[in-house]
Amino acid sequence: xxxxxxxxxxxxxxxxxxxxxxxxxxxxxxxxxxxxxxxxxxxxxxxxxxxxxxxxxxxxxxxxxxxxxxxxxxxxxxxxxxxxxxxxxxxxxxxxxxxxxxxxxxxxxxxxxxxxxxxxxxxxxxxxxxxxxxxxxxxxxxxxxxxxxxxxxxxxxxxxx
Amino acid sequence: xxxxxxxxxxxxxxxxxxxxxxxxxxxxxxxxxxxxxxxxxxxxxxxxxxxxxxxxxxxxxxxxxxxxxxxxxxxxxxxxxxxxxxxxxxxxxxxxxxxxxxxxxxxxxxxxxxxxxxxxxxxxxxxxxxxxxxxxxxxxxxxxxxxxxxxxxxxxxxxxxxxxxxxxxxxxxxxxxxxxxx
Numbered sequence: 623x624x625x626x627x628x629x630x631x632x633x634x635x636x637x638x639x640x641x642x643x644x645x646x647x648x649x650x651x652x653x654x655x656x657x658x659x660x661x662x663x664x665x666x667x668x669x670x671x672x673x674x675x676x677x678x679x680x681x682x683x684x685x686x687x688x689x690x691x692x693x694x695x696x697x698x699x700x701x702x703x704x705x706x707x708x709x710x711x712x713x714x715x716x717x718x719x720x721x722x723x724x725x726x727x728x729x730x731x732x733x734x735x736x737x738x739x740x741x742x743x744x745x746x747x748x749x750x751x752x753x754x755x756x757x758x759x760x761x762x763x764x765x766x767x768x769x770x771x772x773x774x775x776x777x778x779x780x781x782x783x
Numbered sequence: 784x785x786x787x788x789x790x791x792x793x794x795x796x797x798x799x800x801x802x803x804x805x806x807x808x809x810x811x812x813x814x815x816x817x818x819x820x821x822x823x824x825x826x827x828x829x830x831x832x833x834x835x836x837x838x839x840x841x842x843x844x845x846x847x848x849x850x851x852x853x854x855x856x857x858x859x860x861x862x863x864x865x866x867x868x869x870x871x872x873x874x875x876x877x878x879x880x881x882x883x884x885x886x887x888x889x890x891x892x893x894x895x896x897x898x899x900x901x902x903x904x905x906x907x908x909x910x911x912x913x914x915x916x917x918x919x920x921x922x923x924x925x926x927x928x929x930x931x932x933x934x935x936x937x938x939x940x941x942x943x944x945x946x947x948x949x950x951x952x953x954x955x956x957x958x959x960x961x962x963x964x965x
Contacts, residue, residue, distance in 0.1 A: 633950045668957050675906045677808035685799050688828045
């Protein structure tokens, strides 16, 4: 077995996850190849070092804590902070506050949007639409010089506003 | 589990006592916070109690409980990313308690205690530096002795994915732990 192929199998070999035949092949290769043996030994040292991390043990009262958790009301378990936070405001007051905040936010956003170009553009387009529909009664037919003049005048009026 | 489904608390207590150490250890090794690990371990058994009626023995019980534990660990990481700094502050205190608890029976010297504490800290720091999926696979393999197939079942992935994750995790650990071995 070539060293490169053996080294690819180091991890499953270490974990004893190879087929028995492959496991034997890798083992035999390690016995005969010093370089692979040293490389595998490094991997093994890492594995051993991890073993120095001790497991922790639960407190003697762990089971009682579990039972207490089972008996806790569901709301407290889902939102533990509710247990400690005092209920300052009744529901109608909260609804009123939300309504006021919503109205104020909507008004503020509406003011911003009305001052922005988006609305202005829409206004200009709307003006143009009204103007165009009124053209039915206009003595200057579309496409004529008079029509162009009237268009120019209407743009100037919008700019001056 | 059938007895627990009927509300038998004695059976539940036996189950908790049998699995509490492995569950708590897995969670602690994964998230590195002892206090939070205790909370989550309780949560694991709470879910076991709640799910007892719907439990079907399709696989080993340990696979099922590990799956609950792993899911809770991964969810915990997602929800606590913003509080990483707080975890880091807590970790030092928890580690001291851990070392005292595990070494007190051997009454080592103060120097040995310090060295063991430092080694544990370095190992845990290194584990914490691994990506979540590599970390979980490594812990399940190294400390809980699960096979690739069992790990794949716990995490809901393929055996080849488990193998690949372990290879990468070991490679990373090899680089990071080289200095500890000198």
